[in-house]
Amino acid sequence: MKVVQQAAGDAVVHLRGRLDRAQATSLWYELVEPLKQTKPPRLILDFTEVTGLDTAGAALLHNLADLCAKQGTTLSHRHLSETLRPFLQYMEEHASGQPTTWAKPRPDFISRFGEWAWGHLQDTGAFLRLLGDFLVAGPKQLLHPQRLHLGELLYQIQLVGVGAVPLLMTLSLLLGALMVFQGMNSVSNFGNPVYIADMVVIAVSREMGPLLTAVILAGRSGAAFAAEIGTMKLNEEIDALEVHNFDITGYLVLPRVFALMVAGPILTMISDVTGILGGMVTSEVAMQLPAASFLHEAQSVFGPSDIYTGLIKGTVFGAFIGLIGCYRGLRTGMGAGSVGIQTTSAVVTGIFVVIFLDTLFSYIFQMYGW
Amino acid sequence: MEERGTGLGQTKSGIIVVENLTVGYGETVVLKDINFSVEPGEILTILGASGCGKSTLLKAMAGLVQPMTGRIWVAGQEITGENAEEALTAARQHIGVLFQSGALFESLTVAENVALLLQEFTDLPPELIKTMVQLKLDLVDLSQHAHLMPGELSGGMKKRAGLARSMVLDPKILFCDEPASGLDPATAREVDALLLELNAFLGITLVVVTHDLASIDNLAGRSIMLDAATKGIIASGPVAALKASDNSVVRSFFQRQVVERPKEGGN
Numbered sequence: 001m002k003v004v005q006q007a008a009g010d011a012v013v014h015l016r017g018r019l020d021r022a023q024a025t026s027l028w029y030e031l032v033e034p035l036k037q038t039k040p041p042r043l044i045l046d047f048t049e050v051t052g053l054d055t056a057g058a059a060l061l062h063n064l065a066d067l068c069a070k071q072g073t074t075l076s077h078r079h080l081s082e083t084l085r086p087f088l089q090y091m092e093e094h095a096s097g098q099p100t101t102w103a104k105p106r107p108d109f110i111s112r113f114g115e116w117a118w119g120h121l122q123d124t125g126a127f128l129r130l131l132g133d134f135l136v137a138g139p140k141q142l143l144h145p146q147r148l149h150l151g152e153l154l155y156q157i158q159l160v161g162v163g164a165v166p167l168l169m170t171l172s173l174l175l176g177a178l179m180v181f182q183g184m185n186s187v188s189n190f191g192n193p194v195y196i197a198d199m200v201v202i203a204v205s206r207e208m209g210p211l212l213t214a215v216i217l218a219g220r221s222g223a224a225f226a227a228e229i230g231t232m233k234l235n236e237e238i239d240a241l242e243v244h245n246f247d248i249t250g251y252l253v254l255p256r257v258f259a260l261m262v263a264g265p266i267l268t269m270i271s272d273v274t275g276i277l278g279g280m281v282t283s284e285v286a287m288q289l290p291a292a293s294f295l296h297e298a299q300s301v302f303g304p305s306d307i308y309t310g311l312i313k314g315t316v317f318g319a320f321i322g323l324i325g326c327y328r329g330l331r332t333g334m335g336a337g338s339v340g341i342q343t344t345s346a347v348v349t350g351i352f353v354v355i356f357l358d359t360l361f362s363y364i365f366q367m368y369g370w
Numbered sequence: 371m372e373e374r375g376t377g378l379g380q381t382k383s384g385i386i387v388v389e390n391l392t393v394g395y396g397e398t399v400v401l402k403d404i405n406f407s408v409e410p411g412e413i414l415t416i417l418g419a420s421g422c423g424k425s426t427l428l429k430a431m432a433g434l435v436q437p438m439t440g441r442i443w444v445a446g447q448e449i450t451g452e453n454a455e456e457a458l459t460a461a462r463q464h465i466g467v468l469f470q471s472g473a474l475f476e477s478l479t480v481a482e483n484v485a486l487l488l489q490e491f492t493d494l495p496p497e498l499i500k501t502m503v504q505l506k507l508d509l510v511d512l513s514q515h516a517h518l519m520p521g522e523l524s525g526g527m528k529k530r531a532g533l534a535r536s537m538v539l540d541p542k543i544l545f546c547d548e549p550a551s552g553l554d555p556a557t558a559r560e561v562d563a564l565l566l567e568l569n570a571f572l573g574i575t576l577v578v579v580t581h582d583l584a585s586i587d588n589l590a591g592r593s594i595m596l597d598a599a600t601k602g603i604i605a606s607g608p609v610a611a612l613k614a615s616d617n618s619v620v621r622s623f624f625q626r627q628v629v630e631r632p633k634e635g636g637n
Contacts, residue, residue: 021540025493054540054572056494059501087571094508095501101517102481102500334521335476 011040016049019057032064039071048079058091065092123331130327133249134257134319141254152255160221160256161263165270168216172271175208176200176278184287193287197297200279205306209272210313211358217260217267217318218350222325225256226346229329230339238330248330257322264318265311272310305370313361320357321350385410385543385575386431391440393423393430399438400426402601406594410542413569413576413591415609417623422598424579425470428545431577432467433458445542463491466541470548472532474520480531481507481516487538506534509564525552533561537568543575544568550582562588583624595620 013031017023035043045061068075080088107115141147179200187196229252232238241248276298283289328346332338384407391404400423408414416424429435431442433449441450445464447457474483481503488499507513510530520528529552537544549565550558562585568574578589586593586609593612595605597619605612605620613624 021492021494024498025495028495028498055502055505055538056492056498056540059498059505062505063497063501090567090571091505095505103479104517335519337476338521 009040010042010044011035011038012044012046014046014049018052018054019050019060020052020054021056024056024060027060032060032067035064035067035073036071040073042074042076043068044076044078046078047081047084050081050084053084053087055091058088059095061088062092062095126331127324127327130249130253130330131323134253134323137247137249138254138257141250147250149251149255153258156255156259157262159224160217160259161267164216164220164263164267167220168213168267168271169274171212171216172204172209172274173278175212176204176275176280177282179203179208179275180279180282180286184283188287193283193289194293194297196279196283196287196289197294198301200283201276201298201302202306204275204279205272205302205310207358207362209275210268210310210317211354212275213264213268213271213314214317214321214354214358215351217264218321218325218347218354221256221260222321222328222346222350223343225322225325226328226332226343227339229326230332230342233330233332234334234336234339253323253326256326257319260318260322261315262318264316264321265314268310268314269307305365309361309365309370313358316357316361317354320353324350324353384408384412385445386577387441387443388427388431389441389443391427391430391437391442393426393435393437393440395426395435399601401596404440404603406603406606408543408575408577410575411569411573413565413578413589415586415589415591415593416577416579416596417581417586417593417612418596419598419623420581422596423601424581424596425547427596428467428547428577428579432465432545433462463539464542466536466539466544468529468533468536468544468546468549470551471525472520472528474523474528474531474535476520479517479519480512480523480534483520483531484535484538487535491539502538506538507531509567510534511560526554526557529553530557530561533564537574540572541574543577546576546578546580548579548581550580550585555584558582558585559588565589581623595623 019027043064045064065075067073106112180196183196183199184193187193187199229238232252238248238252241251280291280294280298283294284291325346328342328349332342386408388404388406392399392402393404394400404427416427418424426435430437431444433444433454437450441448443449444461447461448454449458449461451457474480475486478486484503484506485499488494488502492499494502503516504513507516510533512527512530512534515523515527515531520531523531529549533546533549536546544565546565549561553561565576565578566589569576576589576591578585580586580589590609592607593605593609594603595612596602597604605615605617612620615621
């Protein structure tokens with residue numbers, strides 16, 4: 001490929017064969033890197049036996065020329081064929097163009113923190129605006145049912161509600177069983193295993209049922225809303241709706257949020273019943289507690305407040321999960337990556353808000369003795 | 371750059387050979403019994419009305435769509451035979467594809483998009499990769515925008531970035547799907563000029579799907595015209611010959627029809 005001769009302090013390099021990508025790496029380490037150490041006053045590249053050149057070869061020669069210019073080595077080409085010369089000049093012209101910057105300069109920590117904080121403030125403000133739109137438009141649409149997109153609403157209820165039932169029932173059954181396994185030893189200390197029913201009924205109906213339902217809705221429906229609306233944003237479908245004077249909140253957001261407000265409490269009830277059933281069966285198997293005893297104790301401890309606290313939570317959780325999912329979809333930026341980011345955010349934010357609201361509800365219900 | 375005629379992987383009669391190709395989606399046949407070949411260093415434009423199967427044919431040659439029947443050789447590899455997967459891997463080392471919308475990777479900057487193939491498939495030192503990326507981006511006039519994300523680019527810039535990426539490994543064959551679509555006329559002509567330079571200086575074989583009449587004239591070369599009705603090639607040859615064809619379908623494709631303005635009246 002090459003032979004290097006030293007004569008009178010000059011370096012003459014006879015290049016051979018194709019100067020291409022396949023040879024560029026070895027040439028780099030055999031020619032360019034050593035040149036940084038030897039620094040000859042003059043370097044002559046002999047192209048007599050060079051048969052071809054590609055972009056990698058041209059880039060190598062450009063980097064070599066750059067290095068020579070920096071360290072004061074005079075570089076010259078010898079016997080460069082007229083076939084290769086125009087290509088080399090063409091490549092050299094573009095390799096010497098405006099230098100590229102590969103990444104935007106990274107701002108300092110204070111600027112980054114400021115951008116982050118301001119971004120979150122703007123985000124919160126935009127969500128509150130959507131919440132306000134919903135609180136205004138929602139009752140209006142309910143009072144004028146002819147404005148309800150009934151077909152879309154029923155479709156969404158089927159999607160978010162009916163579709164979640166098998167998964168929810170399975171997990172609720174397991175949840176009931178889990179509570180019995182966790183509580184059976186502690187309850188036995190009280191002498192009467194029937195108190196396991198109190199634990200299961202109160203925990204499932206007031207907390208675990210609504211929370212489990214909300215988590216499933218956030219993961220299934222919140223994410224789906226964000227992905228669907230986000231993709232619509234990428235495809236300019238949202239722009240098409242806006243330009244034709246569609247109310248985005250009324251057309252896209254309300255049917256989805258209403259669907260979750262309908263499905264939320266119903267699914268919560270299903271989760272409660274299934275969870276208690278799971279607890280009852282597990283109590284019979286693991287603690288030999290007859291089902292009749294379990295149910296009798298459950299009836300004595302179960303009150304109306306256990307039902308309507310669950311319903312309230314189911315409805316409110318559903319509303320927020322729907323709003324957050326739709327909001328994240330509408331905030332999608334450019335590119336498929338943004339859809340992924342907003343979908344993930346819809347789930348995480350939804351679960352965070354649900355747990356925050358659950359804590360708030362627990363405090364309020366406790367205050368009122370519900 | 372080297373002497374023509376010593377191109378890589380010629381087999382049968384060309385660097386690309388398509389033999390009795392039938393291709394479609396599901397049960398829908400889009401193209402039937404297609405036969406043609408492309409010589410090394412040639413420019414072939416694939417023409418036809420929308421929906422006639424131009425992009426499908428291009429994707430079949432790039433191995434992205436499996437044919438129903440027929441055979442395809444690309445850079446000496448039969449990509450439709452028994453060892454299609456291995457052959458395709460080997461053939462793809464010598465091809466580049468410019469997709470209609472650029473198909474940039476959204477999580478990488480423009481420079482990173484172009485550098486990715488060099489970083490993944492070569493052992494070139496980073497300094498050399500940087501120079502090659504600089505070179506390719508300067509060729510497509512995007513060196514000032516190297517740090518931008520694809521989401522920050524216009525449609526035309528995305529296409530130019532896609533072109534830089536598709537040719538970064540100096541492929542022997544470059545497939546271009548509607549390179550002029552979405553571009554203003556001046557930028558479209560610049561892309562045509564760049565494709566011609568690549569063909570002249572690097573000997574890259576170009577297969578260009580287009581229905582842009584100016585591009586067809588600029589790129590010259592040989593053309594094949596597809597027809598949705600017959601699902602086949604209805605004309606083949608130099609552009610001038612197609613324009614003078616006896617076939618009215620072929621001729622009308624090139625005729626710029628003036629639309630008569632409706633008479634004023636009504637409301």
